[in-house]
Amino acid sequence: MIPDGLRPGTRSDLSALPVDVAPTLLGAHLIVEAGGERVVARLTEVEAYHGVGTGEIPDPGSHARSGRSARNATMWGPPGHLYVYLSHGIHSCVNVVCAPAGVAGGVLLRGAEIVEGEEVAAQRRFATRAVGHVRDLARGPGRLGQSLGLRHAAHDGIDAVAGMGRAGAVARLLMREEPLAPVATGPRVGVAGIAGTDAYPWRFWIPGDPTVSAFRWGRGAEGARPAAVLD
Secondary structure (H helix, E strand, O other): OOOOOEEEOOOHHHOOOHHHHHHHHOOOEEEEEEOOEEEEEEEEEEEEEEOOOOOOOOOOOOOOOOOOOOOOHHHHOOOOEEEEEEEOOOEEEEEEEOOOOOOOEEEEEEEEEEEEOHHHHHHHHHOOOOOOOHHHOOEOHHHHHHHHOOOOOOOOOOEOOOOEOEOOEEEEEEEEOOOOOOEEEEOOOOOOHHHHOOOOOOEEEOOOOOOOOOOOOOOOOOOOOOOEEEO
C-alpha cells in the first residue's frame, strides 16, 4: 500500500539534470526488500553529481567527470536505476541515476529516516556492538546503504522504477506528489577542492531533520557561505 502523498516514481521524474531532480527526492521513500526483509527509508538529505557533458557547469567532484568507465557505467542511465559504489573500500553508497538521455548523473542519498524495518536496519548496522540511536541508522551514505541491505557490486544497477530484482533484492522509489518546502542547500560534504565549495551548492536537505548527516569540509575546499533555504 502506498502512503498518502506518495506515488510510484517514473523515468520522467528523473530525466532532468541531477541538480534539479535532487530537491524533489527529499521526502521520497526508497523501499528495499533484500534477503526477504523489508526496509523503507524516507530521504532527508541528498547531493547532486553531474557527469562530463551534463549541464553547463563541469563537475570535478563526480565519478563520471572524465567519461564512462567500468566503475561509473550505471551513471549513464537509464534514469531510476541505482548506482551503488564502494567508498573507502568499505561502505556501499547508493545513488539514484537521473539525467537527460545520453549523459551521466546521479543523486547521492546521504541521509534518511528509517520508517519501516527499524529492527532489520539496526541488526545490519549494529550486529557486532551495542545498538545505537535510531537517528543514526541511515545518517550518512554508508549507513544508509548498510541499513537498506544494498551492496556493491551485487546491487549496482538495480532498477528502482520497474522494481525488477537483482541479487536477491528489489528496490522501489516512491516520489512525493508535491515537493517539500522549505529545502536547505549548500556545499557538498567532504568533496575536495572547488567541487566542495559554494560554487557547487548541490547538497539539499530537510532543515532541522535529525537524520541529516554532519557537515565537514573536503580537502582544499574553502570560501563557502552559510547554507541557503529554498522556499
